Amino acid sequence: MTKANNVIMNEEEIIHKIRKFNRSYVRSIGLLEKKLLNSDYSLTESQILYLVNDQKKTTATEINKILKLDEGYLSRIIKKLISKSLLTKEQSFSDKRIFEIRLTEKGLKEQQKLDTLSSDSIRSIIAHLNKSDQSELANLFNRIMTLLYKK
Amino acid sequence: MTKANNVIMNEEEIIHKIRKFNRSYVRSIGLLEKKLLNSDYSLTESQILYLVNDQKKTTATEINKILKLDEGYLSRIIKKLISKSLLTKEQSFSDKRIFEIRLTEKGLKEQQKLDTLSSDSIRSIIAHLNKSDQSELANLFNRIMTLLYKK
DNA sequence: GTATATTACTTGACTAAAGCAAATATAATT
DNA sequence: AATTATATTTGCTTTAGTCAAGTAATATAC
DSSP: OOOOOOOOOOHHHHHHHHHHHHHHHHHHHHHHHHHHHTTTSOHHHHHHHHHHHHHSSBOHHHHHHHHOOOHHHHHHHHHHHHHTTSEEEEEOSSOTTOEEEEEOHHHHHHHHHHHHHHHHHHHHHHTTSOHHHHHHHHHHHHHHHHHHHOO | OOOOOOOOOOHHHHHHHHHHHHHHHHHHHHHHHHHHHTTTSOHHHHHHHHHHHHHSSBOHHHHHHHHOOOHHHHHHHHHHHHHTTSEEEEEOSSOTTOEEEEEOHHHHHHHHHHHHHHHHHHHHHHTTSOHHHHHHHHHHHHHHHHHHHOO
């Protein structure tokens, strides 16, 4: 794996570099997402479809542990996606407060379509790099994930 | 600098890793921003203040080359920030279509406050890492910037 | 040099996104 | 059995963002 060089930076410099990255990267990803979701689904809707697909069976509360939306707002979005026949909602037998949410066939197709669009948009931002640089990039992202989130 | 290892991945895997990063990282940064801007300024407003400070003197058009907002919306936000005495707007002498935008003293103070909050929020996500890992992290972000944007 | 097009910005009217608080239903706790 | 907590929904409001038309100044084309 990528080996760290051991030049210790001061905290200010570290934070500055991260923030600089955030400004460029988060902005460019944001613009890409906006463009590519144009215009069938909102970003939030597509995130919900992604999560439901990822978890196969889920609930509003589960989704909201990740997305942290307003509960009423989430409830309405789910309702909307059900009305478009992308999701189903079924009351749990063992706990009737809970409603299990799943993708329909149509929902799965739509989510796969969104997935492809999202992959395409990433492809476009790495297209100018050769294979070796692209692989390095993936390793860099991966290493950041490890540092930030695996503990 | 960080040395690439030369294992070439296939494109699918590369894109998968980048998207995985995006989901975690962009989401966590988004949540942080939301929390910390609570609640004096919107994210867009604070971005505008950041840009005006960065560029010292700018225009709506310049800002929008970066933020790509609706022009009418931007116009209104600027108006709002002027009404809060954070910005000034002055018609250019050489081209009277153009209005030069600057931070006021108060605007500068507010932007510095936001800047501090933003730095604090980054500090909080790297706090669990030792100095060496923090430096590595900054280098990783920096290297990504180079790969993606410098060409 | 005047008509036409373009640029920079603004305004009005609107839709979409998101937040807040109260309400309903069920389950868990005391 | 009464109280508290969880999961979701609804009504109402605010904030964010879009669209199209409009004004003013400048640049370009004939």
